[in-house]
Amino acid sequence: MTDAIKNRYEFTILFDVENGNPNGDPDAGNMPRVDAETGYGLVTDVCLKRKIRNCIEVLQEDKAGYRIYIKEGIPLQTSDKQAYTNLNIDQKEIKKLKKDDPQKDQQIRNFMCRTFFDIRAFGAVMTTFVKDNLNCGQVRGPVQLGFARSVDPIMPQEVTITRVAITTEEDAAKKNTEMGRKHIIPYALYRVDGYISANLARKVTGFSEEDVAVLWQAIINMFEYDRSAARGNMAVRELIVFKHDNELGNAPAYKLFDTIKVRRKEGVIAPRQYTDYQVEIAEDKIPDGVTCERMI
Structure with a gap:
């Protein structure tokens, strides 16, 4: 494993959706997630991490060191057992082994x-190890994301569609088509802020500079290889990275995020494309010891 990163990072992602549903809420009929008080759209951190994992x-392609732990079709327990197999550990003897070798x-x-x-x-929370009373069952990762929030309030729409795929043979004898519905957002621009802790990378997981480069590439392309008619047109428009010159950082994260201003251009009432917005970074307010790079 290469050396862990030595610099703290913060980053901001701007992504948009056109005529799609970026993250449906199963408790609300799969409607786009919305802050009920303000009308701003939401996309969960879990959804975004899934896109990054898929990318x-x-x-x-399962390169050594870049396999994915949380993935469809593979129980977590199956992946957990690989550690026991690789380290020649008999799971039945784990308590005695742990006592003999802390x-x-x-x-x-x-x-x-x-x-x-x-x-x-x-x-990750690795249930097999938790059940075996091992202290390694819960690992806190250095990369963290919040919920994405739309720059402006969104206006979800329910679109009625006609489909020729009849569900049952009985219904097919009575009709040729059925009605269906799908939820879309005509257009929305979302922003999410993220963090990378060099301290946790060094002490816990060994997240490296090579890993950082792979993470940026995955973020930039996280919608490119995972298209869906339900999600419409989605794209990452900006990846803005703040890099500190040391492990613990030179400024609070909120001060760096506050230097990024995203607003509608003058005269735009109902945004329908990315160029309806302008993105500005107050570089003169970025503290010494912190560099800012626009990756896109």
Whole structure:
């Protein structure tokens, strides 16, 4: 494993959706998520991490050290057992082994972090190890994302569609078409802020500069290889990265995020494309010891 990062990072992602549903809420008929008090759109951190994981799989194709732990069709327990197999650990003897060798917790954690990119980045709760009373069962990752929030309030629409795929043979004898519905947002621009802790990377997972480069590539392309008619046209429009010149940083994260202003252009009432907005960075307000780079 290469050396862990030595610099703290913060970053801001701007992405948009056109005629699609970026993150449906299953408790609300799969409608786009909305802050009920303000009308601003929301996309969960879990949704965005899923897109990043999917993109990593496409870009790295199970390259050593870049496998994905949380993925469809593979139980977490199956992946957990790889650590026991690789380290020649008999699960039935784990309590005795841990007593004889207190370092086993760390060895198991290090194996999982080396093997799976998303554990190294986002952390994980590994149930097998938790049940076996190992201290490595919960790993806190250095990369964290909040909820994405739309720049302006959104106006979700329910669109009625006609489909020729009849559900049952009985219904097919009575009619040729059925009605369906889908939820869309005509247009919305979303912003999400993220963090990378060099301190956690060094102490816990070993997240490296190579990993950072892969993460930026995955963020930039997270909608490019995962298209869906339900999500409409989605694209990452900006990735703005703040890099501190040391592990603990030179300024509070909120001061850096406050230097980024995203607003509608004058005269635009109902935005329908990215060029209806302007993005400005107050570079003169960025503290010494912090650099800012627009990756897109």
